[in-house]
Amino acid sequence: MKNILKKMAVISMIAVSTFGTIGCAKENKSGDNTNSKNKQQVIVGLDNTFVPMGFSDENGELVGFDVDLAKEVFYRLNINVKFQPIDWAMKETELNSGNIDAIWNGYSLSDERKKVVTYTKPYLENKQVIVTMKDSNIKTKKDLKGKKLGIQQGSSALEAIEKQADFVNKLDNKAPILYDTYDNAIRDLEVGRTDAIVSDENLVRYYISKKGDQKYNILQDNFGEESYVVAFKKDNSKLRDKVDMTLNDVKNDRSFDKIYSKWFK
Incomplete structure (x- = not known):
């Protein structure tokens, strides 16, 4: 009888110990997940x-x-x-x-x-520059009179030219052509749907470095410096x-x- 009781006590101790270990493991695992989920x-x-x-x-x-x-x-x-x-x-x-x-x-x-x-x-510093194709006869800002000018909608370039009402009124249709992205604006410039675009210098110079600077011209005139x-x-x-x-x-x-x-x- 004593031997049976001893065996039952040992089994109980093992069960408690095992249960406690599993419980701790679950608790630690739960804590790790909570920390991960709460990470901002x-x-x-x-x-x-x-x-x-x-x-x-x-x-x-x-x-x-x-x-x-x-x-x-x-x-x-x-x-x-x-x-x-x-x-x-x-x-x-x-x-x-x-x-x-x-x-x-x-x-x-x-x-x-x-x-x-x-x-x-x-x-980071930036400029709003005027870009044409290399064979364009547009050399200055004044040469944009009566021309089609492409700009991204909602861009700081658009904000910059809208401050110059006299300039805008001299454009074709007295307004720039607006694009959802500069990628589309540049494509239209390349096929002749527009005569020039105004865009971030950082974007333009990177784009030209990939396409070849022999195709494009960046005018000396610009629409001002700005910061990112x-x-x-x-x-x-x-x-x-x-x-x-x-x-x-x-x-x-x-x-x-x-x-x-x-x-x-």
């Missing part, structure tokens, strides 16, 4: 045709200078980042409705945009400050230079 995620909105800042490559993967820079910044902040292609003309609406958390894709700072977003310090910033919803200064501080760190340790040299050789 940021959704970045971008125009996925805007070379070389953020665009879909031949494999459909989102790549670019701003994509690499954003990945580096959010990695250091221990925040997951998801890139979401958006209609660029609706970018501030997407931001303020909460569909995205940031605009990071060659987003130029302007007086109009300052009113609707909060933003980081500038991290990262934009957030007006009340999201907390995330803005984190990104601003980390961008500064990325610049100070020269990681920014490595990313820059990859896309702007």
Whole structure:
């Protein structure tokens, strides 16, 4: 009888020990999953045709200078980042409705945009340049009188020329031709549907480097210099400050230079 009781006690101890071990394992596993699920995620909105800042490559993967820079910044902040292609003309609406958390894709700072977003310090400079085909007789801004001018809808280039009403009124139909993407605007320029486009210098020079500079001409005249910033919803200064501080760190340790040299050789 004593032997039977001893055996039952041993079995009970083993069962309790095993149950406790399994319970601890489940608890630890559950804790890991909870930590992963609670990790903050940021959704970045971008125009996925805007070379070389953020665009879909031949494999459909989102790549670019701003994509690499954003990945580096959010990695250091221990925040997951998801890139979401958006209609660029609706970018501030997407931001303020909460569909995205940031605009990071060659987003130029302007007086109009300052009113609707909060933003980081500038991290890259840019110009709005005039581009024609090489054989064009357009040599200055004045030569655009009566010409067809292509511009992306919702772009800072459009904001820049709209400030010059006298210039716009002299264009063909007294208005520029608007495109959903600069990719389409450049294609129409190449086949002669437009006479010129106004676009970010960073985009144009990258595009020309791939296509051959013998085909295009960038005029000396331009529509002004500007700066790229990262934009957030007006009340999201907390995330803005984190990104601003980390961008500064990325610049100070020269990681920014490595990313820059990859896309702007």
